[in-house]
Amino acid sequence: MSHEHVSNTGRIWKVFGILSAVTIVEVYLGILKPDFLFMNDFLSMNLLNWIFYILTIFKAYYIVWAFMHIEGEKSSLRSAVVFPVIFLILYLLFILLTEGNYVYEVFKNSTIKWNF
């Protein structure tokens, strides 16, 4: 209720422009798959996928900050929402992806043939 009741349609359209541009870049890269990005790995993921994930988080930032207007909330609410999500997701991803990779290596290096 304490928000300033000014219209910010200008910012809304600007954010829409940013989100559209990022999506177009993503689709363009996804169709072309340039070799210098697709074939080069950084931390066991190819550069193209790094770009996709970074752009996704970039889009997510704009959706949450501008559209959901968390930028206008009190910092206590902002922290209560954003930090648990970021921390728990990173933790979850770390655990599950490490374990998934471990299971892959077990399949690959064991004497059991599983895909034939």
Place this chain on the structure above:
Amino acid sequence: MEATVTTANSEEKTWGGGNEPMGASYGKLMMWFFIVSDALTFSGFLAAYGFSRFKFIETWPLADEVFTHFPFMHGVSAPMYYVALMTFILIFSSVTMVLAVDAGHQMKKNKVVLYMFLTIIGGLIFVGSQAWEWKNFIKGEYGAIETKGGSLLQFVDKDGKRVALAEFAATLPEDREQLTRSKGKWFMDEPSLPTYSVAEVQAGFKAHPELLIRTEVITNEKQKTILSRQESELRLSQASYVVEGANLQRNEYGSKLFADFFFFITGFHGFHVFSGVIINIIIFFNVLIGTYEKRGSYEMVEKVGLYWHFVDLVWVFVFTVFYLV
């Protein structure tokens, strides 16, 4: 916490009740915390997808070979374009939603009505597109063979282009009827039979020496492995099942888990969009009959807007994880 006070009313204790310590009403605060929990649910699903993908990293299907359809363009391989369009529709409906919230702050009822209406239309188009996408996914395009060991074989010609079962499968004088409840002796039935039997596919393959088999294994060039003719014949002799399209047991695209996760995650997201549309319609009619005009605040529109943006947010991640990476 006794010492912490808000600037709004410094006389009272912040957490002592009758106050909004986070500067948001109860309903809005709870919508935020619901979104936090729902975000964690979705990340659980997506992380589980990542787990399975890492587990089968060498044999996972390539997304741009799976989703290649565009409406009214038959036989044209158009990877990504359709989902890109869906993404735009959802982002745009998010824009109209935030414009409705903005108009609500200024108490402009007619503008709220217009933008809410556009949001609902956008949501419906998205759900419809999702249904079309599912239809293509379930129907399949080429068909494949499952071996006794459970791996999947697809058919390609000399140039590596995919060939559908219908283009080469022989017609043998055999006829197997589907076992239904009405014909079974005791609660017995089976799912509908594939169009071709394993023997028909094998005979057709023998009659077309230009055909080769493509396995699930991804090479160093990040393409699927194509076997030589001899290896192909050997692999095909181990065939046990004809796979057409996708269901929860098997799919013609590759790893069985791929279709399961696709159905589950996009289905769960589609369900969110659908319920979002329903909630939007309820709020739309409330705006129309002037409920919030009388209340003097359009905060309800803001709350449903938060949910709607969240649905868009989830789609951004689903789009990346399923279609791009």
